[in-house]
Each structure stands twice: as C-alpha cells, then as structure tokens.
Amino acid sequence: MIMKKFYTITFFLIGSFLSFSQTENNKANFQVSLSDLEMKNFEKDTTANAVVLYEYGNSFVNPHSFKLQTEEKHKIKILNKAGFKNAKISIHLYKKDNFNTETYKDINATTYNLENGKITTTNLDKKDIYKEEIDENNTLIKFTLPNLKEGSVITYSFTKTSPFMFNFYPWNFQSDIPKLYSEYNTSIPANWKYHIKLVGGKKLSTNENSVKKDCLRAGNGGVSSCFVSKYTMENIPAFIEEDYMTTKYNYLARIEYELESFAAFDGYRHDYTKSWKDVDKELKSKKTIGKQISKSIKVNEILPLNIQNESDLLKKAQAIYSYMQNNYTWNGEFRVFNDVSIKDLLKKRSGNATAINILLKIFLEESGINTQPILLSTRNNGFASKTIPVISEFNYFIVQASINNKTYLLDATDDYLTFGQLPYRCLNHYARLLDFENGSKWIDIPLNQSNIQYAVVLNLTNTDSIKGKAKSRRTGYHALKSRKSYFKNEDAYIEDIQNNFPYIEITNHKVTSKNKNSDNFIEEFDLEYENNLTSQNLYINPFIINFFDKNPFKLQERTYPIDFGYKSTFFYSFKINIPDNYELIEKPKNTNLILPNKEGQVLMSSVLLNNTLNITFKLNFNQALYPPEYYPYLKKLMSKVVEIQTNSFVVLRKK
Template sequence: MKFSKPLCLSILLLFVSKINAQEFKLGKVSIAELEQKVHPKDSSAAAAVLYTRGKTRIEYDENDGFINLTDVETRIKIYKKEGYNWANKGVWYYNTSNLPEKVSFTDAYTYNLIDGKVEKVKLKSEGIFDEVVDKFRGRKKITMPNVKEGSVVEFRYTIRSPRDNTIREWDFQATIPINYSEFITYIPQYYVFNSRQKGYVFPKITSIKNSKSIVFRNKERSLSGGTGVASTSFSTSKLDYSEIQTTYLAVDFPAIKEEAYVNNIDNYVSSIQHELSMTNFPNSPMKTYSTDWNSVVTTIYNYDDFGPELNKTGYFEEDLKTLLGDKKNADEKIIAILNHVKSNVKWNNYTGYTCDNGVRKAYKEKTGNIADINLILTAMLRYAGLTANPVLVSTRSNGISFFPNRNAFDYVIAAVETPSGNVLLDASDKFSTPNVLPLRTLNWLGRLIRKDGSSEEVDLMPKKASNDIVFINYSIDPEGKVTGKTRRQFTDYNAMITRENIFSLKEEEYLEKLENENNKIEVSDYSKTNEKDLLMPITESYSFAGNNLCEVIGGKIYVSPMLFFTNEKNPFKQEVREYPVDFGYPFLDKYNIIIRIPEGFAVETLPKPAIINMEDNLGSFKFNIASDGSTLQLNIQHQINEAIVSTDQYDMLKEYYKGMIAKETEKIVLKRI
C-alpha cells in the first residue's frame, strides 16, 4: 500500500504532537510501570530511565546578578538486581570560596507494588550525604530506600550556580535505555552560546523567543531642604529583554553499549554541549570568548597561573647549571631534565592545566599538580636552550575535545621541537620516557601553545610499535605435563605497563598473579633485567610447569602450541561497530617457540602455515611451523600498525582477528609410535 505525501506528513505531525503532549509528573507513578517485568525494547536492560527532564535557566538575581539555575527530575525503573546502582545518584558541584555552587535533592521516593497496592517510601536525611571529589569539587549523593527488583524510583535536584557563563552537558543516552529525555535551556539575549551535539543518535530541537523583564528597586537617601532631616525614597525601573527557549527532545534512545577497545564510551554518548561565545550587556562593550582554538589557547596562556609561571626561572637556575654541566646535545639535556623533575617533584594526583601551588612552591615542597610539574619541566627545557612549549591535553577520562572551549582540556605536557619532530614529555609518571607518555594522555590530539600566542594541533597517538617479544622452550612428557622456560622482552609502552605492573606489587604477589592469569602454571627461577633503566627494554625470565596445558585423550596428546599465550576469544563480536577501535598504541607481538615432544610419540597433525594481511598496511599475522623429528619450531607474529582503527575498517579487523584466533587455537596432535 502507498501513502500520499500529505498523509505521511499528517501521520508524522500527529506522532510528534503526541510525543510533545506526554505528561510526566513526579508522584504519578502508574501500576503499569510497577508491573512491567522487562523493558519492552531491550529485554537485557537491568534498568531504564522512564523519563528525565532538565531545565537550565540563566536568570537575574537581585543580590548576585545573572546566575544559573538547573532543575532536573527523573524517574527510573529497576528490572534486575544489576540495576540497583541506578537507584543511587550523585551530582558534582564546585566547592570553592569564589565559586560556591549548591545542590539540593527533593521529591525523592521509591515505589513498589505490594499486594496490588502502590507502596511509597520517602528518602530520609540519612540517605543524603556529601563527599569530597577533589579540592575544588564536592558531590551530593543519594541512596534511595527499599529498592527491589520491580521498583520505580524518582527524584528531583536543583543546582544553583553563580556561574552565568556555563551550561552543563546533558546526556540523552546512558548504559540503560532512556524512554524520554527532555532538556530545555533559557538564555537571555545578552549571551551567545555555541551548542554542539555528539553521538550517533540526535534529539529533536525546537526554539521559541520569550519576552522577559527585570525590575530594579532603587533606594535613595537625601536631606530635605534646610532642616537637615534625612528622608528615603524608593523607585523602580524596568528592563525588557528577550530570551531564547530551546527544547531538545529524545524518545526511545537505546542503551549505549561498552565494546572492546573503546577509548572512553562517553565520547560517543548522544549529548548536547554549550560553550559561551559572546556576551553583550547594555551599556557595556561586547566581549568574545572561545570562538576558535587560537582564542581559547590565548586566553589560557594569559592566565596568571599558566603563561607567567613559565617565565620564572630563579628557583632552579643553580640546580640546572650543575645538572647540565657536561651535557653536550639536546637528547642528553632532555633526559637529564626529565629525570631531574621526575625525581624532585612528585605528582599529587590532581590534574589541570593551571598551577595549583605555583612552580616555585611546588619545586621547593617537592609536590604539585600536573601543571606545576610539567610547566616546571617546560621552563627548564627552555632555560637549557631548547625550543620547548606546553601542550594542552584532554585525558581519556575527560573525553575528546570536539570543539573550541577552555573546558576541553584538563592536562598539560611538554613538547620539544626538533628537526625530526616533536619530543613529547610528561614528568608526572616515573616510568614515562621521551615520546612514551602515560596512557591517560593518549587521546587523539593536543594543542601546542607558543610564546607568541600561536598554536597548532599535536598528534598524541604513538606511531612506533611497542614490542612484546616472547621466547618459549618447553617439553611435553607422555602424561601431558609441560615444563619449560620463557624469556619475554618489552619495549616502549609495553615496557612502561610492565614496569607499572611489577612495581605495583610485591614480587610474590606479582608471581601469584602471573601464575593465576596463565592457566595456573607454577613459576620458578624468576628474574628481570633493566627494570630501572627506562631507556632499555625490560626483560622477564622464568621457568614454568603445568599439568593442564595439554589434553590427553585416547592415548593422544592435544596441545595449543602457544600454551597460555594463545588468544582464544575474538574481542570484536558486534555485527556493526559504532565507535573507532582504540588500541592505544601500535604493537608487535612476536613468539619464537621450541617444543620437544615426548619419547615414543610422533606428530600426527600439525597446523598449516598461514599469513593474514589487512589492507592499507593496517596489520598482519604470520604463522610458521616446522618439524625436525622430536622437535617443533614455531614463529608467530601479530602486528597492528595503527593506534586507532576507524569504523570503516571494523569488518576487516573483525575477520582478521577471527582468522588469527582460529589459527592460534589449532591443536598439535601427538600419537604414540
């Protein structure tokens, strides 16, 4: 059957009008909502947001001028025990003397259906508490009472902020389905905000203009003629202005699913972000803000706790003269200065691109935040005659900086410009080396700022492969017990991660973890080299034994030749991949394996050699095996050449992993002779 265009349009308009006409009101929980056992469109959902509505209004306050008020009300259905955490809510707020925000919860109830009747339990004061997030922020949290499978919880919270220049990001997606999400902004004509959407599904947007006014109450005291008696007079004045009301509406948005090798799932959540672009108040000049990246970085560089800190050198000059006395070239200077800062200023676990203590105090007290440490590093590199500049970074947890704004960044590193390219440095991590940064910073692009205020993008993603080279020599006895030795060498990012793993545990704890993660092997004669020489590959060596590394069936021995190094599961299972695959860094895994088969046995079946190449030099897998009587020799190589793989290449990557895992899990079959 065919529909005419006018009829289709009528149906669409009717559908939209019904969506907009839906009435959601706190306290009006229905029996149907309580009776629902599973989500109608996602039976796997542990919970669902039945509706959530947020309103952000910039309005005038008699005492504080323009302020920001945000009201949010939410109703959530709990289907399974795994969804209980959705009955808790935390809202962060700034908690400093110059920026005191307030968060308050109201109308918070849990609803259950008991013997066909609705039971309503109110949130009590003991379920509301504050916690410290960091020295700048707190979090108001609630834990809803009497939550069960089938419960519906609802609550309202308000954020009152003296910041009239910020609108909080609103998410239309979560890791559970959201049936209805509405976000409304009310912005006076004096403000211009740039709005940006991200994600793969988008809300419907409508805007209208409202007439608003502010009434000012004036009080004047004066002396009446010649008597000296003071009198007070009152007057009012009125200012009319317009306000843009914008509504974002999302209906039946699916849960966003975690997938393997995703940088930060929040980067792909459907949301709306706002950044102040301009203000134009009556009787005041127009003021522009973050219109492009150059204006953003110029603003940041001119902060008192950023650019000026780079000009301070007196506190370290004597130390640096001694340190650099015999250093002849740039590489030697870079390493010496990097190690000096790492040894003398410890990270206090606070991020940020502006100084907390200030470079002088941080150096003296030997502790500071990221900006304190890496601006000290940058200043020292400049003092040593190197072309060094700070690079603004958004960490993985902060998300990708999609558009120009000061809040896009939460971190700063140093870069030294050399004829062969930038050398990126971070002195906050004791295991980092030149161009091997902490994993938290590997987040696509950073922004380098020069003294003259110019800036440019810096690719943070590594190009050089990090190696994991494994040598295994093992024997199989007639009962299938395996004994052997392993030597494993790591470079670059693999080396940094290995050092972090080794030094985070006592040796016996580390070895116990090594045994448990590798099919319950027994490890002995463990040793390591270059664990403290960061510029060298780190190497681990150990002997191992295992009774469950082979299968003995019907007098035959079945063994996966890579033993506990075998990749057994394909991490890429989705039919369609919506997000890029983020490996973090390119890598090369290489295995050289020698197997001695037991006396009285011969090879019945060997896996065949194989080569799998991906297009565009994305990666390759090579599997070679040779038999020499009682000895088998294998050479296996798995290489990925790009840190980030686009969604367009996902099908190819998925098939590559499928073929690789099929080959790695093929068994060698040994039979008695």
C-alpha cells in the first residue's frame, strides 16, 4: 500500500473551506512587526534554526502578454547562525530557446534588525544580484540578504514571467524549516484545463474557489472567464529527511498542475492528457522503446551453444541473464526515452540501463521465453501518478519473464544481482507493465524477505581463555550488500571485520558461497576473546556484531512513511559452555516488544541449561512499508534493539 496521498481540487467546487480568525489574519502579513523581531525561538519546534512567518504567491495569465506571471513574497525569521542559509535565495529560470525563456523583475529584499530597542533596515543592493548559468537551458538568479544577525527578520519579493503554460506554476507549502502561514492564489483562464493535485496528505486551511468573468480578452474578440482560487496552510512542520524513505518529493506538502487540454480562441483544441491505450500505441511506435524491442537479432550468432541447447526454460533464462551480466557493462545512466541503441550496445559492450534490459528481453524472447517490458520510477525519482498517464514520471526500464506459470522481474545492470532480484533503487512499490497486445496495467513490485542469521558458539576453558566459532548466513538484499563488499575486495572485507571486533581476534575466515551472484552469502570464522577477567569476574558482551549501532529514528514526529524497501529478519544466537570452576552471576534480561498488529517484534531470551548459557535475539520487520502512525512504536523498538546490543553482558565469577 502506498502512503502517498493525493487530493484532487476541481475548479467547479467552491465548497466548504476552513477560515482562520481575525487575529491570525492580522498576523499573516508581509509587514515586519516588533514582535517578529523580539521572537527568540519557535515554541512548536525548538530545533528550528529559522521559521517562515509569512509567504504569499499569486499566479495569473497577464492579459497583455498572455504569459504566466507569478508574484512571490516571503518573510522569514532567522533564529540563529545555522539559519543564515535561509537568507541565500535562488530563483530558477528555464530557457527553451531565444524566443521562449523565463524572466524575472522587481527583486526587493530587506533585512530587519532590532538594535537598542529600535528597528533598523538594510536593503539589498542591486549589484549583489547575480546570474549562475547551470547549462544552456537553466539559470539561477541568486542573492543573499545583507547584514544578517541572529534574530534578524528578512523579507524578499520578486515577479517571475514564463511563456510555458504547460506547467502552471506549482506551490510548495512545506520546506525544511517550519512555516506559520503560506498562501497561494491562482487565476486560470478557462482555455487551459489542468488536473490539480495536493500532494503530501496535509489539509488546506483555506480552499476558496470562484469564477471571474471576462478576465482575458484576445485580439480577435475572444473572451475567457477565469477560475480563481485561494489556498492556505498554517502551522506547517518542517520536513526533515531521515533514513528509510523514498524521495522527499513524494511527501512534501504542495500543489501541482498537469495540463489536460487547451482551447484556443479560434476554436483549435489540443488534449494533452491521454489514455493508457493512446500511450501504449505511442510507446509501441516510439523509436527508443517500441522500435528497439522489436529489433530482430541473430541470437544464434551471439549466445554460446550451451545456452542455445539448454532445454529447461528456467535454466536457459538464468544462463542468458548471467551471460548479460558478464558480457555487458552498465554505464550508470537510465535513459528510458532517449539515447537507447541496441546496435551501439552490441558494438561497445557498454550502455545505459534501458539498452541492457531491452537486449536481455530480446535474448529471452528469441529463446522461446515469454517477456513483457516494464516501466517504473525509481525510489529517488518519486511515485509515478496513477491518476492520469504522465510518461515523463517514469525513468527506468526492466523486464518481466514468465516461465512455468511463474513471473520474474529482471534487471541485468548489476552482475551481483541474483536472477529475479531487482536493484534496491527499483523497490518503489509499483510499476507499469506494457502489453502492446492486451493493454498495459499496474503491477506490484514484490516485497521479498531478506534475512541475517548469526550463530556464535564459545568455550570458556579452565585456563580462562575464550575461544569459539561464528557462522553467518545472509539472504536477499542483506546478502547482496555483503557479496559486493567481499568479492570486490576480499582483504578489505576481512580487515573491516577485524576492525569491528577490537577485543576479539579473528582467524580462519572463509566464505562458502563462492558465487558473487548466488542467492545467499555464507561465512564462518574462528574467534578468541581477549582475557577480560577483572578480579574474579569475567564480563562478556555476547554480541560480537551489532545489527544497528544507533537508533535511525530520532525525530519527535515523522509525517511520512517508514520505507525499508523489503521485509527483514535479524536472528542472533549465542552459546557459551561454562566450566565447573565458574558460576553465572548475571545474564541478559528477557525482552519481548511487539509492534501494533504484530507487524514487528524484538525478542531476547537467555536460558542457562546445565553448564551452557543459550542466548537468542530476534528482530522482525514484517512489513516493508510502515505508515507514519507506526513511527513512535518503531522508534521505541529500535531504541530497545540498540540498548540490548550495547548493554547486554554475561558476567561469570571464578569459584
């Protein structure tokens, strides 16, 4: 289940909205007050380095130039020196060519300070505004507010003009600092029809809609009404990125616009929103996907005979997949809709992800294995919209193979992947399977289980030495990480193990899974503890490895999901044989902490049986994705995990 929330706002719903009090309305303005300057901290978020006190946006079509014009105003309180970065402002301008380019004007910026009880102002000098050319299409207009101090309030405003009505100006209600009030006003002529979505799941404080007649007139006498909207949000928390999440743009509170259709005053109409049937037809004929997929290749002149002669379809598919991994190198680029050439890939033996996976599909199809192309959006790219087809939101191409009534999702860009395993970047919950005969459809990305198991057996001798053996087995993505580290540099891998155990000597390390893309990673080694005898007591931390060195969850509140990408189980067993001349003084406490609905658990058990102490530790994450409501429980669970691994001791006393 995807936790991203969309709220569609139509121009025809003038419906109910939340109003704010007159007192709050007086506070929500661009003027800097004495109370703004006297503000020492932000009570609702004491960690904030700055806070937006007020921001205002207004986007409309200029009745004279027929270009999209946006006016912005911002008022920000700088609470400390770490907040100074919020006084560095950038305005992005896009240029398609010399006739189609975005422009700016009327930049005004002022820094307010409270000095000896009086308000002083310092205005931005126009010479301190400069351009930074990113490339031939993108430019940044940059400036920094002057005379900054802890406690300053800054204001800035500007106007931006754009000829690109395809993307109506979006508005970000949320950023990496908290905001007290954010307002966005729009006036959209009826000629342009947009699909409007509110992303991030936060509610609007104000959602007002009305119709203004005759707001736009053309030279030929054409007249258009405008749909006028006002949206506000109040008390918006800062968005702070943390581990285990997809891109923040899946969850930042904002309004976005996608052009559905345009009707000119002369009667011309163009529909930009297409059905998936139209998109399938376009992709089938598109040079980069459809044409490349349909290429005919003499597979019998490329694939080795042993692969061609394999009669078992699954073994043949696995051999073809392995051949691709070992003979074609990924150049690090995705390139779904451009620069995709199977001919170049065959010649250079190196290419982008789409070319490699299309060639994999061709090899499989020509070998009698049914395949389908799949488009997806990677974790860092965001979720592809399911509401309407937006092809530009897809940035990756993989293959589905159907063998013996079972499907496998394949990507041959990484020679450490096992057959049927996708790169972690692809674990973004769903994808679009392209079936050019029966129509495309959404499919779920499998949430495979990944495990780590450790077994440690120690023997305490009468001479006070502690020796033993450790074995571990990893599967899934845990195994993938270890395989990459080990097979890329075996010596560095072993040295890293030794560095992680400063009080233990590691010897006779060996890996029994010799294949770098096997479906597991198995290793074992001998170990010997340093003598830690203090007086008559011997202290032993049973955890020679820590699954988690620290709690990854530190926020007071997390408003977006916890996305691990896959389900996980961590299991650790520890056994120590105690000689007769020692007695057990202390052992780790038993623990059993369970997440709501049994969606996860940390279990710790220690049992002394005869002269053998057995300790077991198990951590389960039964879901790959947890909604934000689970955050406090996950935070508590992970805190317990770190506490157990750090503070668990076996204390033995010499008789």
